[in-house]
Amino acid sequence: MVEVWRGPLAESLHAGHAVICDGNGEIVEAWGDPEAVILPRSSAKMIQALPLVASGAADAFSLSTERLALSCASHEGAPVHNAAVREWLADIGRSESDLICGPQPSRDKALKLGMIRDHEEPGRVLNNCSGKHTGFLTLTRHLGAGADYCDPDHPVQRACRSAFEEVTGLESPGFGIDGCSAPNFATTMSGMARAMAFYATAGQRGDLLSRSAVRLVEAMIAHPLLVAGEGRACTLLMQAANEPVAIKTGAEGYFIAILPERGLGISLKIADGATRASECAMAAILVRLGVLEAEHPDVKHFLNPEIRNWDGRVTGSVRPAPGVF
Amino acid sequence: MVEVWRGPLAESLHAGHAVICDGNGEIVEAWGDPEAVILPRSSAKMIQALPLVASGAADAFSLSTERLALSCASHEGAPVHNAAVREWLADIGRSESDLICGPQPSRDKALKLGMIRDHEEPGRVLNNCSGKHTGFLTLTRHLGAGADYCDPDHPVQRACRSAFEEVTGLESPGFGIDGCSAPNFATTMSGMARAMAFYATAGQRGDLLSRSAVRLVEAMIAHPLLVAGEGRACTLLMQAANEPVAIKTGAEGYFIAILPERGLGISLKIADGATRASECAMAAILVRLGVLEAEHPDVKHFLNPEIRNWDGRVTGSVRPAPGVF
Numbered sequence: 001m002v003e004v005w006r007g008p009l010a011e012s013l014h015a016g017h018a019v020i021c022d023g024n025g026e027i028v029e030a031w032g033d034p035e036a037v038i039l040p041r042s043s044a045k046m047i048q049a050l051p052l053v054a055s056g057a058a059d060a061f062s063l064s065t066e067r068l069a070l071s072c073a074s075h076e077g078a079p080v081h082n083a084a085v086r087e088w089l090a091d092i093g094r095s096e097s098d099l100i101c102g103p104q105p106s107r108d109k110a111l112k113l114g115m116i117r118d119h120e121e122p123g124r125v126l127n128n129c130s131g132k133h134t135g136f137l138t139l140t141r142h143l144g145a146g147a148d149y150c151d152p153d154h155p156v157q158r159a160c161r162s163a164f165e166e167v168t169g170l171e172s173p174g175f176g177i178d179g180c181s182a183p184n185f186a187t188t189m190s191g192m193a194r195a196m197a198f199y200a201t202a203g204q205r206g207d208l209l210s211r212s213a214v215r216l217v218e219a220m221i222a223h224p225l226l227v228a229g230e231g232r233a234c235t236l237l238m239q240a241a242n243e244p245v246a247i248k249t250g251a252e253g254y255f256i257a258i259l260p261e262r263g264l265g266i267s268l269k270i271a272d273g274a275t276r277a278s279e280c281a282m283a284a285i286l287v288r289l290g291v292l293e294a295e296h297p298d299v300k301h302f303l304n305p306e307i308r309n310w311d312g313r314v315t316g317s318v319r320p321a322p323g324v325f
Numbered sequence: 326m327v328e329v330w331r332g333p334l335a336e337s338l339h340a341g342h343a344v345i346c347d348g349n350g351e352i353v354e355a356w357g358d359p360e361a362v363i364l365p366r367s368s369a370k371m372i373q374a375l376p377l378v379a380s381g382a383a384d385a386f387s388l389s390t391e392r393l394a395l396s397c398a399s400h401e402g403a404p405v406h407n408a409a410v411r412e413w414l415a416d417i418g419r420s421e422s423d424l425i426c427g428p429q430p431s432r433d434k435a436l437k438l439g440m441i442r443d444h445e446e447p448g449r450v451l452n453n454c455s456g457k458h459t460g461f462l463t464l465t466r467h468l469g470a471g472a473d474y475c476d477p478d479h480p481v482q483r484a485c486r487s488a489f490e491e492v493t494g495l496e497s498p499g500f501g502i503d504g505c506s507a508p509n510f511a512t513t514m515s516g517m518a519r520a521m522a523f524y525a526t527a528g529q530r531g532d533l534l535s536r537s538a539v540r541l542v543e544a545m546i547a548h549p550l551l552v553a554g555e556g557r558a559c560t561l562l563m564q565a566a567n568e569p570v571a572i573k574t575g576a577e578g579y580f581i582a583i584l585p586e587r588g589l590g591i592s593l594k595i596a597d598g599a600t601r602a603s604e605c606a607m608a609a610i611l612v613r614l615g616v617l618e619a620e621h622p623d624v625k626h627f628l629n630p631e632i633r634n635w636d637g638r639v640t641g642s643v644r645p646a647p648g649v650f
Contacts, residue, residue, distance in 0.1 A: 004598060006364060006509075007499060007501030008499040008500075009362060009363075009501060011364050011577050015340075038334075039332075100636070101635060101636065102634060102636030102638075103635060113441055116438055174333040175333075176333070176334060176640065176641065177331070177332060177634065178634070179634040180636075181634060184331075186332075186333070186334055252331075271337065271338050272338060272339050272597035272602075273599075274597055274598075309502065309505065310427030310452055310506075311506050313427075313502065315501065
């Protein structure tokens with residue numbers, strides 16, 4: 001799917017799977033193996049946030065669209081994200097120590113360097129998943145459930161699994177433990193594309209799960225900066241799009257897109273787990289569909305990024321493999 | 326070649342090429358495509374250092390075995406490496422500003438954090454290739470050549486290309502510009518394995534190039550810490566080996582090994598460029614050959630590393646694909 005060039009050579013190559021599904025769960029287009037079993041990692045966050053909305057917890061705690069966007073975010077731990085998560089925790093009577101996700105250094109350069117200079121240790125609020133976890137805590141409080149909300153048998157995770165199986169249309173064959181210690185349920189490439197098409201077409205249906213899905217997609221589209229951060233692929237590609245779309249990365253080369261105006265959902269997995277390739281391939285698919293313009297500088301930055309060396313010299317580039325997309 | 330597991334799933338997969346050659350340039354064993362054209366990146370440093378020795382420059386400047394090891398190193402910019410490069414530069418009447426490699430932050434954690442706290446900018450001496458470049462500068466001085474020693478037409482680079490083609494046994498089809506701005510010549514997987522077998526069997530021959538190769542291999546084996554650094558794969562695997570071997574990583578998933586006692590050379594390229602996979606696959610090949618013990622903790626650390634999340638919890642592992650090695 002993706003080539004990494006240096007001088008006269010495609011020095012490294014990335015293969016992968018991708019599926020585009022419509023609202024009937026039919027595969028519109030596919031690359032690689034649509035039945036490959038995968039872990040969607042953080043690309044599943046809008047599914048993990050579904051019980052928060054569908055349960056009534058979001059409304060019981062009057063969650064703003066900003067907080068709904070954060071519940072679906074892999075944010076970079078910039079001051080804007082950290083402050084919003086801290087306020088949300090305070091509003092539900094919880095604190096940083098209630099978060100089960102581990103501590104992660106900020107990916108905001110100024111904050112990261114400032115914390116090193118001040119000998120400040122990274123906290124859990126800075127974890128890219130802290131919004132998702134604050135959503136889990138909100139649902140936990142709403143349900144009056146125990147503190148161990150990442151246990152696969154906890155009511156929150158049982159609700160997540162049920163929502164996941166509902167929108168993917170498949171029983172999950174199992175789960176891995178994610179970077180933030182939450183269970184991450186497995187499905188197939190087509191199952192994940194079907195789930196994203198469920199979100200893309202949710203506005204056409206009136207059931208509770210669909211109405212909840214619409215609110216999450218709209219929140220992501222309304223707040224692209226909260227979903228990721230400055231300079232991040234999800235944020236910049238959502239902002240650059242010709243139409244409202246939700247785009248979400250996941251670890252190990254996962255990526256999804258939700259296209260409400262077309263009723264299409266997209267799942268993408270780079271087999272070797274490389275983010276440089278998943279960003280390039282997702283941009284290529286969205287350019288092919290006309291959702292993104294190849295010449296837009298923020299699109300070009302992910303579709304065809306330059307590789308620079310320590311001296312700042314351009315030594316190569318990443319590009320979609322010819323004839324694939 | 327390599328699987329990355331999380332819970333019940335091989336979440337990501339890495340494919341690659343590997344070749345083992347003997348001193349006659351014959352392929353003893355191969356995986357993938359032995360004729361794949363590659364850039365060996367920093368795995369070619371002992372070839373880029375060959376003209377330094379063969380020209381007489383190393384002896385003219387009385388280079389120690391430590392300096393010969395540094396000329397083949399991708400060091401981590403720890404104080405031990407930086408001090409040694411600075412002394413070498415002073416001894417040849419050159420300074421940091423004569424190095425063409427760009428500045429790189431130290432990979433030594435304490436030094437890196439200390440420099441951030443002191444608002445110190447990374448310098449060129451800290452670049453992982455600064456030993457190679459100081460070798461280039463030494464040869465440049467010896468030849469009375471111009472300052473632009475990374476120009477492909479500079480006498481130093483013409484000598485590197487000539488040495489490269491001699492030991493690989495092939496005309497190079499071209500070059501890319503490396504992370505340190507030096508040309509990196511292309512060859513095939515078998516060409517690179519043949520070159521490493523040339524080094525492994527150099528002690529059996531008396532010609533100038535072979536005698537120079539022996540000195541570089543012996544320097545690498547004598548100073549594994551200078552070749553990479555504390556906790557690094559090259560250093561730890563050389564130290565853990567049952568016999569004297571030189572092991573050297575390169576960017577984008579490249580790796581080589583030189584086995585003098587067996588007269589064998591090994592080249593390895595992970596197709597997607599992932600270091601986690603090249604370290605695992607090189608360890609697997611050396612375990613299979615009996616050069617490394619799978620149960621040695623420093624070997625296990627690269628052969629079968631645990632993946633831990635932000636909370637320190639083990640969430641998966643990297644392992645050689647079954648039945649491959």
